[in-house]
Amino acid sequence: MKTMNTLKHKNAMRAYVGFAGPRTVAAIMERIPETLLSGLTGAQIGMVMNAVNDSYQAGRTSAGAEVIDGEYVWVDCLQRGFDLSELRALPE
Secondary structure (H helix, E strand, O other): OOOOOHHHHHHHHHHOOOOOOHHHHHHHHHOOOHHHHHHOOHHHHHHHHHHHHHHHHHHHHHHOEEEEOOOEEEEHHHOEEEEHHHHHHOOO
């Protein structure tokens, strides 16, 4: 996590309740400015991480569809998925 000390990192991760895979955490941390990180406690950073993650999840939900593994699209309102290769083959 950017330049946080170990205790601050542990406290941030203790307060963060979202998916904690390394790529996910790195993507969340990229959106938090370094100047903000330096002025917050670890617990407060965890709260900011939760807000960033919640915003991302709300955006995904509002889109009504998502690309899965780069080659499959799930459309919520249809409760159905499609291979992107099939969608690309459709006439414009």
